[in-house]
Amino acid sequence: MDQNKKDRLEGAGWRVGNAEDFLELTPEEAAFVELKLALARFLRDVRVRQGWTQAQTAKRLGSSQSRFAKMEAADASVSVDLLVKSLLGLGATREQVGEVIARAA
Amino acid sequence: MDQNKKDRLEGAGWRVGNAEDFLELTPEEAAFVELKLALARFLRDVRVRQGWTQAQTAKRLGSSQSRFAKMEAADASVSVDLLVKSLLGLGATREQVGEVIARAA
DNA sequence: CAAGTATATGTCCGATCCGACATAGTCGTC
DNA sequence: GACGACTATGTCGGATCGGACATATACTTG
Numbered sequence: 001m002d003q004n005k006k007d008r009l010e011g012a013g014w015r016v017g018n019a020e021d022f023l024e025l026t027p028e029e030a031a032f033v034e035l036k037l038a039l040a041r042f043l044r045d046v047r048v049r050q051g052w053t054q055a056q057t058a059k060r061l062g063s064s065q066s067r068f069a070k071m072e073a074a075d076a077s078v079s080v081d082l083l084v085k086s087l088l089g090l091g092a093t094r095e096q097v098g099e100v101i102a103r104a105a
Numbered sequence: 106m107d108q109n110k111k112d113r114l115e116g117a118g119w120r121v122g123n124a125e126d127f128l129e130l131t132p133e134e135a136a137f138v139e140l141k142l143a144l145a146r147f148l149r150d151v152r153v154r155q156g157w158t159q160a161q162t163a164k165r166l167g168s169s170q171s172r173f174a175k176m177e178a179a180d181a182s183v184s185v186d187l188l189v190k191s192l193l194g195l196g197a198t199r200e201q202v203g204e205v206i207a208r209a210a
Numbered sequence: 211c212a213a214g215t216a217t218a219t220g221t222c223c224g225a226t227c228c229g230a231c232a233t234a235g236t237c238g239t240c
Numbered sequence: 241g242a243c244g245a246c247t248a249t250g251t252c253g254g255a256t257c258g259g260a261c262a263t264a265t266a267c268t269t270g
Contacts, residue, residue, distance in 0.1 A: 031198070032189065034199060053216060055215095063260095064260055073218075075219090079257060080185045094206060094207065097206055100203070101206060102200045102202070102204050102207060159248095171249080172228060182227060183227080
């Protein structure tokens with residue numbers, strides 16, 4: 001968010017910050033959430049790059065469209081285990097998974 | 106294992122391979138196990154480097170010595186979530202976690 | 211706008227996970 | 241070899257996860 005918009009919102013009575021501030025996460029919790037989000041984004045990238053639907057991809061993994069949607073959304077009910085297993089199941093390498101975790105925004 | 110030893114064992118009627126062969130894991134499953142083992146080793150490194158016992162470290166994390174032992178052993182009852190959360194809780198960064206996953210043996 | 215296709219959200223329940231406790235094994239010191 | 245400190249293993253009950261289903265929302269096409 002640019003500074004202008006931030007100022008305007010705060011001028012209008014809004015408090016502006018990141019998820020860490022808003023949800024009052026500890027730094028570790030924030031890092032964990034970021035890590036999950038990075039994996040979720042990567043999962044979507046892998047799927048979209050192949051031109052697959054969520055339903056198709058879920059079937060490949062022996063899962064359901066709804067759960068796969070939650071994976072891509074980094075839903076609270078989705079574990080890092082599931083994200084990593086799914087990525088590996090779609091052909092991503094351990095190296096790629098590590099890179100995504102290490103370097104993602 | 107060097108080739109000599111491998112030959113001797115196989116000559117004696119042993120089949121020699123890695124965990125993947127022995128347990129008949131798929132490549133994805135093998136990669137997932139390796140990933141867990143890498144995190145478990147890193148967790149032990151972090152603890153030992155600080156000169157802490159398992160009990161001390163577990164207490165810091167709000168867990169128990171027995172569970173922490175299982176973490177370091179990459180026990181089947183330990184999730185990647187728990188390993189990652191524990192590492193972050195001990196001060197490791199997301200970048201370090203990613204590097205360990207990407208580059209570990 | 212109806213129908214079709216894709217994605218998102220809420221809920222259920224069986225499966226798995228995790229902290230805790232008990233106890234067993236390991237190692238060094240006396 | 242008894243003791244103490246540390247680590248490993250087995251088990252249990254409560255908590256969380258995950259596949260499935262139902263349903264909602266969003267977009268496209270005729």
